[in-house]
Amino acid sequence: MSEDSVQELELISTIGFNGSVPHGLLVHPDGEHLIYPLGCTVxxxxxxxxxxxxxxxxxxxxSCLAVSKSGKYVASGQITHMGFKADVxxxxxxxxxxxxxxTLHKVKVEALAFSPSDKYLVTLGGRDDSSVVVWDLKMREALCGAPSALQSAGTVYTVQFMNTTDDKFVTGGNKTLRIWDVDRSNRKIRPQECDLGQLKRDVRCILIDSTDEFLYAGTTSGDLLQITIKTHLFKNSGPAKDKYSLGVHSIAMLKDGTIIVATGGGIVCALKAGTFKPIAQKECTLAGGATSIAVRxxxxxxxxxxxxxxxYRINFSDFQPTCINSCHYSGVLDVAFPHGCGDLFATCGKENIRVWVTDTSTEVLRVTVPNMTCHGVCFMTDGHSIISAWNDGKIRAFKPQSGAAMYTIHDAHKQGVTAIATTSDSSRIVSGGGEGQVRVWDISSNRQEMKAAMKEHKGVVTCIKIRANNMECVSSSDDGTCIIWDLNRFVRNQIIFANTLFKAVCYQPEETQLLTGGSDRKISYWETLDGSQIREMEGSADGSINGLDISDDGNYFVSGGNSRKVKVWKYNEGEVTHVGLGHSGDITRVRVCPNSKHIISVSADGAILRWKYPF
Incomplete structure (x- = not known):
């Protein structure tokens, strides 16, 4: 099939938010849109x-975001590799x-700010760049630039324009707080240090009041500094006694002058301007460190x-937080649907398993195991339990309605459980581990017992699939082998060798063939009877194939990997029909839902994308 005939896969929705980006959550001036980063996408x-x-x-x-006061422009900066320049x-x-x-800054763009009339954009380079640059938006070129701080100071983290003039802005960072004047006629910017007296602070956020009389700086020490802009002199600091845990990371001001602070300890609090005294009953604590706050x-x-x-959304009247968007904050490692049901799906990653409603992308269940990582998740066919594989070597089962723990198999694998599957009669679990073993477990309501351990793989087991009759399973490993196991005699039936690290394997619905993908970027078809190769195709031009799944009718399959593209293929013809572009990180797994309405793909940046199944 020619490239011209390949169609674009329709992206329905994404689940994801990179909460580690400072000031990365914005409300557009129209009051109707949220703007936030997800990997390399806004x-x-x-x-x-x-x-x-x-x-x-x-x-x-x-790495940073800004929106202009008029709402006409959005600016985004990125991080890149050492020695390369980062785009704005x-x-x-x-x-x-x-x-x-x-394109001027090296390695990372630390922060951005628009001037009040959209005349300029000021950009701040990271510590490998240490420069501040003013850009003329009309001419689309750099106007001037300068080192962002004195050599005696550290990294500069934040920048903010004045509200009434295009010719002044403020930068803050480690032991530095500067007010800059833009001299357009001479193409110069001139800084003046704010006089903080004996105070030494690491500034992470800046707020300027509507009249440009005072600037407020939030510090890692957990207090706010108030500076008189006209004189550049320190005026006040607060709170006087109890400083905020883990620092003040973001600040905002309401129309009446009330200051809202968001802290690294998850506290969001309203303060009276000038006195920095907390307003009664205007404080709440969130799950996680706050990195950005936006006013609607x-x-x-x-x-x-x-x-x-x-x-989180907080109504100022009652100051009660409501979580409106929840997602994984690190890589998603697996995705699974219940047997024969496309209405729900589960994902797993660092510390938790989450269950989502497919049509609405809303989270309905979260199971958390602190400080552990879940490598694999699946539903028992009877729907009575969620089975999961963890890096501490344990297999854990949870109730799908409540998330309550049902049982734990301790020491299931010495080097962590890396792959897992269940039989169609819900009586067995087959698991793979980091040491290369494949183990079979008999499961009953009150007992979980190891039936057999099969030791032939020399590397990490990456994927396991079981035949419908429960007589056989296949395991893939990054040692370059796929092994078909007899689940009655617990011996090898066939072995497949290839010059690759196998990442994914699945049975074709008739179960006469296998489909594999791995680090050599190839997608291969194999006979299950004798392990012979039938076909080999170039699955990706740039990166490993990490996920494969075949539709229930066997006519199509889906692939995803380090190329960050979701591809839909005709199984018999081996041709790509649709390509989905939207992931910002390496795709780790893909699944076609049982009713063939959607495709779910997950990636290393924590994103979950839902695509319309095109047939």
Missing amino acids: VIENIKTHEQNFLSGHTNDV IVWDFEAKEPYATF GIGHQLYVGVNKGNI
Whole structure:
């Protein structure tokens, strides 16, 4: 099939939010859209309808975001590899297209800010760059630049323009707080240090009041500094006694002058301007460290992003937080549907398993095991339990309705459980481990017993699939082998060798053939009878194949991997029919839902994408 005939896979929704980006959650000035980063993509989400648009153009993770006061522009900066330059992209919000691309900073863009009339954009390089640059948005070129701090100071982390003039902005960082004047006629920017007296602070966020009289700086020490802008002199600091745990990471101001602080300890609190005294009953604690806070409208609603991947909405009247967006905050390692049901699916990763409603992408269950990582998840066919594989060597079973623990198989594998599958009669679990063993477990209501251990793989077991008759299973490993096992005699029936690290394997529905993918970027067909290769195809031009799944009718299969593309193939012809672009990280697994309505793909950046099944 020619490239021209390959169609685009329709992306329905994403689940994901990179909460580690400082000030990465924004409310657009129209009050109707949230803007936030997800990997190397910027997501624009309608607050009421949850309709999403995606700004894709960065080559690596987005590291900072800003929106202009008029709402006309959105700017995003990225991080890249050592020795390379990092792009800043200015987007036209209405058109959802790039307006300009600025490339000057090295390795990382630390922060961005628009001038009040959209005349300038100021960008801040990271510690490998240590420069501040002012860009002329109309001319789409750099106006001037300078080192961001004195050599005696440390990294500069944040930048903010004044509210009434395009010719002044403020930067803050480790032992530095500077007010800059823009001299357009001479193409110069001139800094003046703020006089903090004996105070030494690491500034992480800056707020300027509406009249440009005072600036407020949030510090890692957990207090706020108030500076008089006209004189550059320190005026006040607070709170006087109890400083905020893990620092003040974001601050905002309401129309009436109330200051909202969000801290690394997860506290969100309203303070009186000038005195920094907390306002009674205007404080709440969130699950995770707050990294950004955005004000909607006149301040009746606040949106807070935390480093655990959640977005909270707080109504100022009662100050009670509501989690409106929840997602994995690190790589998603597996995805599974219940047997014959496409209405729900489960995902797993660091510390937790989550169950989602497919049509609405809402989370309905979360199972948390602190400080552990779940490598695999599946549902028992009878629907009575969720079975999971963990890096501490344990297999854990949970109730799918409540998430309550049912049983734990201790020491299932010495080097962690890396793959798991269940038989169709719900009587057995087959697991694979980091040491290369495949083990079979008999499961009953009150006992879990190892039936056999099969030791032929020399590397990590990456995937296990069981035949419908429960007489046979196949395991793939990064030692370059796939082994078909007899589950009655617990011996090898066939072995497949290839010059690759096998990442995924699955049975074709008739179970006469196997499909494999791995680090050599090839997708291969194999006979289950004798292990002979039938066909080999180039599955990806740039990166490993990490996930494969075949539709129930066997006519199509889906692949995904380090190329970050979801591909739909005709099984018999071996041709790509559709390609989905939207992932920002390496795809780790893909699944076709049992009713063939959706495709779910998950990736190493924590994103979960739902695609429309095209047939």
